[in-house]
Amino acid sequence: MSSSLKKPATDVARHFDRLVPIEHHHVNFQDGFWKSWSETVRKTTVPTQHMRLGEEGFLEVLDFDKPPAPLARPIQPSGLSMQHFFDSDFGKWIEAASYTLKNTANAELEAQIDAIVEKLEQGQMEDGYLNSWFIRREPDKRWTNLRDLHEMYSMGHLLEGAVAYYEATGKRRFLDVMIRAVDHIGATFGSEPGQLRGYDAHEEIELALVKLYRITKDPRHLKLATYFINERGQIPSYYDEEARLRGEDPADYVYKTYAYSQAHRPVREQSQVVGHAVRAMYLFSAMTDLAHENDDPTLKQACDRLFDNLTSRQLYVTGGLGPSASNEGFTREYDLPNETAYAETCAAVALGFWSHRMAQIDLDAKFTDALETVLFNGALSGISRDGEHYFYENVLESHGQHRRWKWHYCPCCPTNIARMITSLGQYFYSGKAEELAVHLYGANTAELDLGNTYLRLKQETLYPWDGDVRIQLGLTWQAEFSIRLRIPGWCRSWTISINGVPLDADGIVEKGYATIRRSWADGDEIRLSFDMPVERLYAHPAVGEDADRVALKRGPVVYCIEETDIGMEPQRLRLSASGLIEARFDQELLGGAVVLEGEAMEAQVEDWKAGLYRNSPAAFRPRRFKAIPYHLWANRDAGAMQVWLAER
């Protein structure tokens, strides 16, 4: 029934001629920024999320031998209850948990996963179908509404979880369950006679199938993913036909346009990023995977257009994306409201997934810049410093109404940020034969296999608080290969030296990566020095919300001002365009972070008599300000916050 498998080799060995990520467990964070976060997520986030899944009834949906509990989340106008996709939440949790198991054995955690897997196996239908909602509540309605009900989305997340658990433990029970489910999907959907020509409106299964294919090498798994991508947006729409079969008028679709799920036209014809942001990012991730696996330049071209559209017209400075709550996604170009920003954590995480994939097939720092931006800003802001409180929306401005929550009505984000941080090592390096790409900087040691070269590497740095990076190489024998070092897009001035000898950087940088090819020896040391001043950023004039405002950034870290630091709403501050802004490391701030301080002006309220409006503007007086990294906001007292600061 399932494909034959062996314990997987490293990616590099499998893709000798192509850049592939070094798997996360080969990278060990050392004391510093990411070690602190990844330890928090491993020790606090993963176990508390399992508790929440239990407390909130998510795991009860797997009690297939009992009648289903009364509905806790009502059906929305779209026909969807949040409970339709509870499976996806523990799927993502298993994935996150599995990543930690790869490095750190934990019998209790493994037992928790095994308990879930056992129930899934018990509940799986004879034909392989696996979705707890439909099996328990509406078995006759399975596969009748791909437009609204997230069936394959849920299975996709279970599949990603199964792949991660198999890779972490070598246990294949969960994987076999999911391969049976995939076999069922593959038998049901496709362009052969008797098959349904459908595809899920919430993309996810496609990228999960590629992950599966990469360990099974079963061409049917790749073919199924390819079918879903190629079928998407074809006319006549499957969703129209499916609605009519349900006795509904397709015109009554709640979201009005299939652009909501990027199914308004074939994917290769899309050039503007539209609709639900998470769906878009999952789709583009799968398209990038398939561009890679199928050597399909048409998909790469579409992804390039879409990436440029996103980053040049629709991306918050934090890496957040999808400004609107009403469609959880995109509206019009340059629409980047701050206080009502939706900018879902999941969307920023998924932009990281996509950017990372793009960088593997096209080593361009613009992709890894986007990845780094979400990692330090718009994705990381989704989790609290204590590792057990979350944001769904990542606003860029607040009057104090936004607070982190312990759990959510639709808790898709907590497990998403968890699986990103527990597998963070994979984003640091890629390799192929005779080539190592260094994408990210941060204190770590790593073990890298470049085909025929086995390499140990040690990064020493205070990054992102400081731009100096020392990379030491450990080699058993001398070897010639290339090291490609990312020059971050935010950096305007930098130096590289090797074993103390400065390198002439002219001509060695291509698409943001400096390439050094030489015969490397054990103990060789690369020193990078990225100049990291405080930068002022201004938004394109079409972004009306940011007119006459400035954002502060230092290195990859975007800053904000919180009311708790200055004793007033930052909305009343005005920065001067030329005032000195100083950076200093504040050991007291939430485990330590670089803060920015300077002089600004404060709009006075004391002399503003009764009334909202008057004929003269406010008077100003000098005032000190302090800005903190955006990702750390809302970890202390409630209060106002602002990223885009008025400047005059």
Place this chain on the structure above:
Amino acid sequence: MSSSLKKPATDVARHFDRLVPIEHHHVNFQDGFWKSWSETVRKTTVPTQHMRLGEEGFLEVLDFDKPPAPLARPIQPSGLSMQHFFDSDFGKWIEAASYTLKNTANAELEAQIDAIVEKLEQGQMEDGYLNSWFIRREPDKRWTNLRDLHEMYSMGHLLEGAVAYYEATGKRRFLDVMIRAVDHIGATFGSEPGQLRGYDAHEEIELALVKLYRITKDPRHLKLATYFINERGQIPSYYDEEARLRGEDPADYVYKTYAYSQAHRPVREQSQVVGHAVRAMYLFSAMTDLAHENDDPTLKQACDRLFDNLTSRQLYVTGGLGPSASNEGFTREYDLPNETAYAETCAAVALGFWSHRMAQIDLDAKFTDALETVLFNGALSGISRDGEHYFYENVLESHGQHRRWKWHYCPCCPTNIARMITSLGQYFYSGKAEELAVHLYGANTAELDLGNTYLRLKQETLYPWDGDVRIQLGLTWQAEFSIRLRIPGWCRSWTISINGVPLDADGIVEKGYATIRRSWADGDEIRLSFDMPVERLYAHPAVGEDADRVALKRGPVVYCIEETDIGMEPQRLRLSASGLIEARFDQELLGGAVVLEGEAMEAQVEDWKAGLYRNSPAAFRPRRFKAIPYHLWANRDAGAMQVWLAER
């Protein structure tokens, strides 16, 4: 069954010692601003609204002899379908139509109303209950959910319609139907044993009962309104109890807090305007009515506090109110977002209702200033210049996504603005014995009864386009009385002359009204000259959205810039704080209006290379701008619009 009635005398005769509005049919608009609008509404708006009510199935709900049609508007999470309150929509339409009948006979219109009345009478239940939803669909559920289902709200609008129709035609069939319904409500609700201690979460019946009382003089009608006001917000909450009786947990209330319907605490203890904006305005209107009718200073004090809170912290410069779509209402003080402003037309209309009532019991121009602000701006913007397209939300900024619609899913606003404009005359003057108050300016002739003085009056003016007003008096015999002339709050410099002799204005102005007491003779002429320069308005520094922005206002009219006039999004303009702005009458603009023109700076986009963010702000170049009255926006090509303009 019903109280004895006679054709009502004028308000003044009934309230000799108190200021009461001169009824609308005593005021005849002459060529100018309001004549144009009121003719459009009478000739186009009222008849097309009847067509829409038919086309959209609103009137079918009265086919009591047929089974109900399938639900066209689904039940919302709150349990409410828009169809629950269809009755309110034709109730308001009858009211608007009746006001036109008072001045202009129209047999067809009268027949349309009679047809509705006949069906209502047929459908009314034996015990007087009257609500088409519950009678036809859920008769056993009537009066089981006052928190969510708008039963009395709908009846209140029918009652207002019945009062207006009776006053217009003298026909009492509709009024008798509604008096029976009121008798039923009065028997069902109250604090006597066996009665339900309920009150409707959507206020409306209270003010309608006062209108009824004013023609019936039946103390039970006043008492019932007083009961509802006094009971509101008492602990324990009726809504909690009612939810438990339905087998629901009160904690599951969709809107979470009874502040949503101003029922979080007794009305006399409220001091911040909260919750659903229309509900709040209807409540405060009823409170003001009862402060008046019951001589209740405690209600007046509460209204004063709430009015000050609204106008000093929560009111858009346009008179719009209720910034948030999620609760159709208020959030926190100083929260006045522009592009996402909800600022429902109904709320601005209802602020007009409330302000007007406040001015009757406390002649203070701050109230009539608010009335005038909504009339020329935030309410009038809700209807198109052609009289058959509408806005529900009245945003203060757009990127072109906001367009007027022909009809709406929840069409409460069109009939609300219609009933305001068809009865507009009533807002111009109030009278009591020996006193005439002139609240508004605009070309009209009026016939006024000041108890023992009958007065004809003629206002000649181009107001609001010009600040010169000539008022001529026509008197059969000379009489001593006071004329109290409003000095608009927007005006900083003005003169008054009588028969060509300038008046020393010192000491005659109290709370914004200049009082002239003298013996007036036929042909006496008052000339008012209100200086009307272009004003720049700045918002309180706590309104973060308007930081470093300016709004332009001339007289009572707020301006905006539309893309169609300048060929670019106004969001890229910067006004200078000192640049000259000229006003001129533009005959070509939508029937003619004063426009503003001047020099500004344009943020250049041509030299902005790829990317959303860069390290230097945009460059600027000079550019002319043209601003038009806000109420006229979105009557031409789709495009961006802005009221609060960046200034530097």
